[in-house]
Amino acid sequence: MTVGVLALQGSFNEHIAALRRLGVQGIEIRKAEQLLTVSSLIIPGGESTTMAKLAEYHNLFPALREFVKTGKPVWGTCAGLIFLADRAVGQKEGGQELVGGLDCTVHRNFFGSQIQSFEADISVPLLTSKEGGPETYRGVFIRAPAVLDVGPDVQVLAHYPVPSNKEDAVPETNVIVAVKQRNLLATAFHPELTADTRWHSYFMKMGKEVEEGASSSSSGTIVSVGETSVGTEQAKPDIPIYQ
């Protein structure tokens, strides 16, 4: 199985390194025809406006939309989440083109600018149920977006509890930071920057899941977020690999 990683800008090298740690080959994608050679695609984090300009320049949007429609797994991390969203707010003047396919609205810079970047342990019941390991995951949020609303076919996989005193926060304190809709996975944080490979490992399994038609929102395999289960394993601290 060959995984394509959109390599226009951003953390594509880090994704390829994370895949390598799992023994999977990641291929840099810069041209539309290269998409024909891969069985899944990662759209990395970076800066979505710049990435969109480059994608437009290389006429990649039609091929990316086509790839999403094939049903092959596509995972957007951070700027990649913005790419996959059907709707985005907080865009730069003039907006930016989106690939779309994921029935949700994202706020492009929900958590603020570079200096508001942070790390946090987030509850990841899906990962724990599918991949084992700690109940929480160390999320690296860099100028991170968030999902403001989701359509009926979208599964919410993780929230981040925003402190209630945060200015201009939406009324809900539990902000959506990871979602899945059929073949599409999206995370507001950067799993390629931590040593915990569970999100990558889960993404690798999605191809099989899509084939088996087992990834519909009614599959019942997802433990609802917020539900606490008795864990025997303590969450172990995860050191970002960029340190």
Ligand SMILES: NC(=O)CC[C@H](N)C(=O)O
């Ligand atoms: N780390 C990231 O990918 C940040 C994304 C950024 N908020 C954007 O608009 O592109």
